[in-house]
Amino acid sequence: MSTDNITKEKFVLTITADSIKSTDPRFDINNLGLGDNYKALDAKFQNASGTIITRDYKKGEHRNTNQTMAKLAFQLFETQIINLPVEVKEKFPVYKENVDSELRYGIYSSVEDFNRYRKTREYMQYHYGDGKVFVIYSWNVFSTILFVQECLKRFGEQGDKFILTYREKDIKESEAETLESNVQKELDKPISEYRNPYSRKLIESKNIIFRGAPGTGKTYLARQIAADIVSDGYYDTYESLSEEQKQQIEFVQFHPSYDYSDFVEGLRPRINDGVMLFDLQDGIFKKFIAKARANYENSLKNPEVIEKETLVQEEIISFLNEVEFGVDQFKTIKGSIFYISSVDDKYIYITIPENNIVNKLSISIDEIKQMLESGQEFKQIKDITRFFGKLFATQEYFYNFPIFKAIRGSRKKNIKPTISTEKLKKYIFIIDEINRGEISKIFGELFFAIDPSYRGRLGEVTTQYSSMNSKVEKFYIPENVYIIGTMNDIDRSVDSFDFAMRRRFRFIEIKADSTTAMLDELSEDNKDSNVLDNDALKDEAMKRMDNLNKAIIGVDGLNENYQIGASYFLKLKTLTFNQLWEDYLRPLLQEYIQGLYNEDEIMTTFANAYGYNETAEGEADEAFESEG
Structure with missing residues (x-):
């Protein structure tokens, strides 16, 4: 069997009380560490009569993960496991990586109890009842096989079996999983070091709202928590933070006239050479998320990618520093002359004196970066059109092309930039008086994206003005963003607070004597x-x-x-x-x-x-x- 055929094939693992068999000839019960190389596709339970039972997915639970089969076992045998004595649960077999390693035991009632047995992020949680939980070791697709088999031995009937369908990961999936795992460890690492007891609640829940009487210090507390988290427990006041740390915190106060264009994005007027233009500008929340998202994504990048991006960034800066604005000429493929008039963080602004209809354009620096980082040649305009997934070329592409060529032509050989990996940071967004704004009008489609269960690319949404960009970007809120809201319980607007938003926040009452x-x-x-x-x-x-x-x-x-x-x-x-x-x-x-x-x-x-x-x-x- 060729390697190409193996990577495309689906494998089926069948677990009974007496045996564990896979259609993959490479499967080895004495080396369950091989599970790092595979991705779960489906998990189900089948009894002797052929009845199939699948996982009853809970809110925020993603289908077909490494944990699905174990959670299905808990779902089926929940009552029996609950009734086990504590000492029996703690000696319940779970995982043995290979013949030389120790057998790992334990069904624990909290993450804290699990960590006393084994300090690691490699666990899964099964929630049941009123806030109760079971915690067991879980890492790769094979790490809960022995646990599932033990459940069949103790609680199953003759003929019962679990069926796991899986496939081999591709290289990108393997790299992404490793990087995201490292990010999650970094997000959870300093939780025990925080000085403020509410900091842990925010880290656990992603979104919280402090509610209570006026003057109980809810805003004061929110700023304390933000300082505590961004400094990893070193400071507890905003004023003590460095300027760099303060960039990880943003504050806004809602009011009745506050709207989507203030918060997410909207059109804003701009005067250019006496002419009023309307530009699409990001609101305060979207700008803040852009910073957090850049940090999150950069922290996932390997050194090779960072080196390439750093080199391109330095090339663009060097090129623009040497250009004499309004003097140096550039030509399109068709011979049209244009000049670079100015630049900012996002755009290169050009003037086209020979064009009587549109004599000013803004060229996206991000698009130029993407072209340079790709390593492609871009010999014709259609190459750019194809690269950005468009059916037809936009006017800007005719000017992207010569600028791209000019930067490539100015490239200095044998330059190796100094690179450094970026540390993952936490970002805190504080919304004071959150109930005083019209929530649905302010957040719009972001209702979905702010849900703690849909952070990251799983919660990508298309914003209202996305079609105005030449390259439509999806918006998402990364894992390293935490939101704190404050609201007064006696405010009349509390009664109309959006129920869709209520589901997405953890409400914590702050009493008069709490602060x-x-x-x-x-x-x-x-x-x-x-x-x-x-x-x-x-x-x-x-x-x-x-x-x-x-x-x-x-x-x-x-x-x-x-x-x-x-x-x-x-x-x-x-x-x-x-x-x-x-x-x-x-x-x-x-x-x-x-x-x-x-x-x-x-x-x-x-x-x-x-x-x-x-x-x-x-x-x-x-x-x-x-x-x-």
Whole structure:
């Protein structure tokens, strides 16, 4: 059998309680490590009567993976496995790579338990019940064969069998799988090093929304988490980050007039030589994703690819540095003269004086890069058209061609660029007041792409303005992007928050007493010893906040969502306690209880709980000063 025939053939592996057989003559039960070379295509269970049972796929589960057969075994024998004693589960046979290696055991109830047995990312999780999970070792397509056979021995009936269909991987699949595995390890590696307990929740869930009462420090907490994650647990404040680290964090606040063109992409006016043009420009989210995606994709590249791209980049820069804009002439194949007038990060702008209809064009630098990196000759325009998968040449291609030739002609021989692999980074996008925007209008088709289950190319979407690009690009959100939203529970717009979006976020309630650590800033910043000493000011703020919040939840119709958060009390850096009450807290509380029959009585209760009285301004604070 030739190698070409082998790579195209599908193989069938049949597992019973007594035997394991494959149609692939190279299969060796004593060398299950060979499974690294194969890709799963299908997995099913067949009983003695011929009835076929397949995997009941869960949300976010991708079909036909190395884990499908083991998950099917858990699905079939879930009750029996649940009822096994813990000590029996931990001694359950799972994998033996070869005759000289040890047999690996264990069905564990959490990743943490599994890691205590074996510290590795090579595991699979089977979710069942209310948030419960089974974890076993799993890596290649053959790594769960022994586990499945053991399930048949213990729980199956005579004639039951599992059938796995698989094929040999091609070279690209093997390389991609190895690289993506390394990326996933890098994403998970520092999770235990984070200082903030909410950082782990964000890493696990990809998207979270902090909800709670106003002033509970949700935005403050979001920025803390972002700093914690991008610095791998080294800093916990945004201000402490380096400028490079700050580029991994973006912040935006939604409001009713915010829309798709602000967030994703839209047409924006531009003046060029007195003429108004409309350019398609990326919004803040798409720009941010472009940075994260470039880092993600670059971290997957092998040194040879990096070297080629670096060389091309240096050639383009060198060429453009030597061009005298508006002076140096270039000619198309048909002899039309044009000049390079300017450049930016995306385009080379040219002027075509002989063309009375279209005398200005923008040439995509990315397209020039792709042509140079391909190594092709491009002798005619149709070669470019074919390269970009077009039926007909665009006008730009007639100018791409001479620029491509000019850069190739200026290439310096025997230059080997300095290359360095790019470290994978995490990128945090914070959306403050996420519920105040019209979610469906802002996100559009990105509803699908932001789903944690569809990160990466699996979640590729075509954006609304993609047809305006000469090369239609799919948009996706890479694995190294994490989204934090904040929202106030009592905001009226919460009721209309899109249910499709709710499914894509993990909601975490932040209560008024959850972020009191931010009041440490009062101790650090208070320099006025005439008010209260540093520690006393913080203690007094916490006491008043606690007393007031107890009074709030004691009112019919109010609950914890109406309590006052610690961020209000940070205003004590510049205000007195009385000023804080009169200018901030009292107006807010009056809004809360508006319409209740006993408003005055309730407000008096609140004022007393807070410690406010209507003496001359400053006297109440002086009373606390004497207590200090």
